[in-house]
Amino acid sequence: MIVQPEILKKALDAALSTGADFADIFLEDSYSSLLSVLSSKPEQAIVGQMYGAGVRLFFGEEIVYVTTNDLSEAGLVKAALNAARSRGQGSPKFISEFTPRRFDSLHTFGEKPWEMNRDTKFKWMHSLDHHSRKHSSLVTQVQVSLKEKFQKVQIANSLGVLAYDERANSRLVTEAFVEREGVRESSSDNKGLMGTADGLQGLDLKAWAEENVTRAVNLTKADYAPAGEMPVVIDNGFGGVIFHEASGHGLETTAVAKGASVFNGKLGEKIGNACLTAIDDGTIKNEWGSLNIDDEGNPTQKTTLIENGVLKSYISDEMGSRQTGYAKTGSGRRESYLYAPASRMRNTYIAAGNDTFEEMIRDVDYGLYAKRMGGGSVNPGTGDYNFKVTEAYIVRKGRIEEAVKGACLIGRGIDTLGKITKVSNDLKLACGMCGSVSGSIPAAVGQPQILVSSLMVGGRAK
């Protein structure tokens, strides 16, 4: 608990004093740590505290949001009154008693970031550096970092919700730079969890470092990817960024309610082939994008978005639900108290299908096997997306052949869904950071291998 419930009640009453329809308060006390190793030496050590609150009011569809760093009774009431008075005078309302949300955490944590021995953390990072350099003499630089966050949140609203939760996120990132005959390349990879850093304990650091360096070295031998439309097989794991960008953002009520999504009004309609089922699930134990409760105090859920090609649900928060009439899905998320929450994804993936990877490759006469994806972005209004491919191979007459580099995939979300013609049975998830209106948040993506019958590959024109 960060603040006593009586204080929150007073602040909510102040927030409702000019007739708001709804009010909530989000309080945060979080500890962040960044450690890094560069040039085989410890490089950075930064720790810090975020401490503040956001008061949010609804007047119909109008959202008022005010933040403060003063979590005393006087500070919270003042912020609440500032929010309330921004809208002028209406009839005051008062909140009823709180009904505290009681729940058993879905996740397990070990030592908190400030408790765990730093030597252990630096040992992991030095080990990645050592194994990377030892694996190839072409390595010119290695940078390894460990980011940890431990966030305490308390949420109360005018519907009587009162909730407290603790969250932890830990992420280890390694990047290797190589140079071969004047050609430079790099490769980076990360492993993360919604949990404390001891959850990274079992990683095979040697194998991981070697795999990453091998990828960078292979890129130095690769020619540029071809340009043009072609079938693309996208690998499992982070390949799921295609669904995240192509569809996920357009299914958030933040975009739907504004009429800024190509998926607007398509609930119950067929938007993909029968092989496509997609899920957004915040309940997976210690998974990167998981939660117990969302940032509006609602229990997280497993939400089926698309089932056998038919749109079943949007991703909805409190305001999104009020605007669209669709049920809340426990998806109100934000980076910190500095942002009002918005409907956001958690762990979003395409569910396992019945095809095999080998069958997909066999089906391609000439195309691209996108083994590893980089970041992506989308315009939800048009559905236009793009994402980077960091490891790719040409597929010729059903066989995976030479490696290519510099590829990017672009398309329109709703078109791409209709072009997913095969889904394998080998589902994997991977972690990423998702940036949108309510800041940058941990969100996992995932999928089995999929075959997209035609996609625009941005490579080099021959």
Place this chain on the structure above:
Amino acid sequence: MDLIKTNFDKISARAASDGARLELMVSGGEILKLGYQKKVLQTFESKQTAVAGFRVILGASQGYAYTENLSLEALERAYVEALNNAKTLKSDEAFEIPLARPAAVPSFSGLNIQEEISMEDKKAAALALEQSCYAKDARVQNVPYSGFVEGKSSVRILNSEGLDQNFEQSYFTGYASPLVKENEFTKADGGRFFARSFKDVNPEAAALRAVRRSVEKLGAGKLTTGNYAVVIDREAVSTFMSMLSDNLSAREVHDSKSILKGKLGQAVGSDKLTLIDDPLDVRGTSVRPFDSEGVPSQKTVLFEKGVLKHYLTNLEYAKRMNLPHTASAARGPRSSSDMGPSNLVIQLGSTSFADMVKSHDKVIHLTKVTGGLHAGYNDATGDFSLPGEAVLYVNGERQGPVDQFVFSGNILDVLRDIEAVGNEYNFDEASSVISPHLLIKSLSFAGA
């Protein structure tokens, strides 16, 4: 009473007894954001922030810690954490990281105008951003994203050498992004403004630019895959400068991560290119009287007629690498010391836009890069592959808009292949990149 100074002095004395030297950065901000949708005020956000960040130096090592609680107790706790972080990184290297000494800094007028603007006037500006879009063209279906922002920010830096620098600025910004539709085509683009005084706020003009840009893209055709000469619109040059900026950091060079390593004094770019980092140019949005170590700002020529003249340095890396000090320290209170550009200014050339689009049989006028760099730029190599929107010219005649393409190349090749530099700037939308149009010999386009 100046509490920040009083508390700093107490902690600085403690640092001296610990054998440490100290820098404190305190940044603060106030943001008011108003946004309408369908004449309903949907967003009213008022945020106040204050963060204090310590940098504690022990010889060659430095540790950092920050807090949003500015009480003496919280600041002392943060200092201890920063000191422990510096001890964690302690090395045997015989090097002393320098701190800035007190010095007079340039003063600016018109960057911190104290104006009392009524809430009604601010709401009217926010409403005008949305409603003007509808008024400009019947094809505007919706304005899902628009907003008016009033901002104030401050940064103060104090250190063990007795330095105490403070800079405050205020501004108004606004943006509108209408969704336009014709037949089955939907397009969205944006317009914005940046003003130091409310009297210069012009939401109608920003809305007009947003609508014009969106409508111009309706009916876009596909582009045949191939290599084309390109005019990079001055509005799109900032994407290419973002690719370049990290590589200019002396630290990136020192750590063998910059693609500009070993190229100082060499002709990297075309002789048409002169690029200057100018934190004193008030036409840009990244004006600063001092860098994030508190050193007075200065103008730095980065490329002169294509030759790489300087890396961006802070005090530490100027000393480590024996390079000229460019006062380019760039960090926030939550981050570690780094170097970065302020306003990047490309010097004017002599070629008109009309002459640029006539210079080759086919010329692509690249009006917008639509994807983020994280989704198509490789910072280890400088290679990029990004989606965009453009207009195709054949024999100097405008053929119409094109989209659904990806353009690819390498940032160093772009600098080398600048054939002509435009002869005018446009300050309708202030930015930290001040550039005319650039004509590039060839880029690869993947289209139909």
